[in-house]
Amino acid sequence: MAVSSAAVQPRPSILSRSLSLLADSRNALGFGFMLPAAALLLVFLTYPLGLGIWLGFTDARIGRPGIFIGIENYQYLSDDAVFWLSVFNTLLYTISASILKFALGLWLALILNQNLPFKSFFRAIVLLPWVVPTVLSAIAFWWIYDSQFSILSWALMEMGLIDHRINFLGDPVNARASVIAANIWRGIPFVAITLLAGLQTIPQSLYEAATLDGASRWQLFRFVTLPLLTPIIAITMTFSVLFTFTDFQLIYVLTRGGPVNATHLMATLSFQRGISGGQLGEGAAIAVAMIPFLLAAILFSYFGLQRRKWQQGGGD
């Protein structure tokens, strides 16, 4: 290595030689290259993560640093019916939205994988709901779900299916269904396009071979498509579950947790208590309570990746 740097600089001084030695050392160079990213992430991600856990054990309020109060916040929350309702809502929201997103997304991916005219055009417009800022599309949904001028109510009444307007966001059951529907609308494109990419890596010859062996359409899907798609399904759905579980924007726009807390998710409750209510400690404790769920999802993702490695015969 010293020879090669000498070729660039004919008369190396001690300083430049030690510099070039440093530049040739993988670890020193790696450290230097990692520095900007590591600094940003340590200061604005790792430290706040720790600070959040610490805040959960204090009675901090906005404008006043708290003192350590042990697990009092968690004791308070464990007796708080609204908190448990928000946990239930979050699980209901995540599970039902994820299942439907997966089913519809997979279906759309299978359709888009057919030999279609204007294929890339369809792929492009299908992604639109995912590209547009969630808050802005949620505002459109707010207007679609308007209690008086809802276009859905109007259309159903015109078709004669209902005889009075649906109170989409004012009734607990309807409000839950409405926010889940809006979440599915936004999530389908991501699932569909990533699964489509997975589908396209499956060699056509496998289908031809299976067809020659007399496989039915369902068997083709069950024994060729699904096993080969499993790794990418695992990863896509983990991401989808993580982002649905921590969703904030849709609820904040559509219902702010109402009616009677029926749509409060843990993230929105944390915002309401921590920022709007000023109880930083309690808000942080609610946020920390989300971590075990997230860890479970990440472990699931980890085993999904392991499975993928195994299928490819090890290595990365």
Add this chain to the structure above:
Amino acid sequence: MATIKKTKRPELDEGGMGYLQSLPRRVVTVYLPLLVFVIVLLFPFYWMTITAIKPNLEMTDYANFNPLWVVHPTFEHIRYLLFDTSYPGWLLNTIIISTAATFLSLLAAVFAAYAIERLRFSGARQVGLAIFLAYLVPPSILFIPLSVMVFNLGLYDTPFALILTYPTFLVPFCTWLLMGYFRSIPFELEECALIDGASRWQILTKIVLPLSVPGLISAGIFAFTLSWNEFIYALTFIQSSENKTVPVGVLTELVRSDVYEWGALMAGALIGSLPVVVLYSFFVEHYVSSMTGAVKE
């Protein structure tokens, strides 16, 4: 040679067994569901657009006007939005913040991705995994401690609060995406350069970066779109109306408690969506391929 290449192209291969399907069957199993999907996925955009150009009279009178159409289109809502509200200011704020956060994140991510993927310093694999885990940490659990930090650092209600916090989700994402891209650049190119006496810096700037322009573009678009769409940090860290970004401004300033100005709201949502839609439509192929690449890894 040309014929061999042709048969290898996937789009010719895909129709392989298509002849086994009859046309009526295809209509029922493919075209009809696709039509329903497209209508459902696009309807909110249509509804947004048509509301933005509808006079208030037509908007609330469903008995005399079909709500799905507009009889007398008007630009009144858009004019109101652009000249009587702070909307242009929010648009400018969003552009400045998104651009700055994107550049900052890309710069950090390029070095980090190159170091992890190519320098292979000791512990590079662990650092790569840590970056991946960092991407999984959601803003919903960080915004409270970050708001405390932002306040203590004196950044509250300034654009810097957002420029410095957006990289928490942009850097991991861009690094991960670029790592996948760098992996596709042949090692031999770098080895040749090393033998010719190039330094690591020269390799990065003269060989790796020019070859990864498409990857940089897609990482940049992703980062820009993610910052443009960000909501919870912008809602928490910004208070004064003139410093808000588009998503927060539209929601908190255009919605008044008693009267909803639906026309202006929809116009605001539409115009706020346009930049990312336009950006993405130019690079849709990059977008799709790199998204799938990023997820596959």
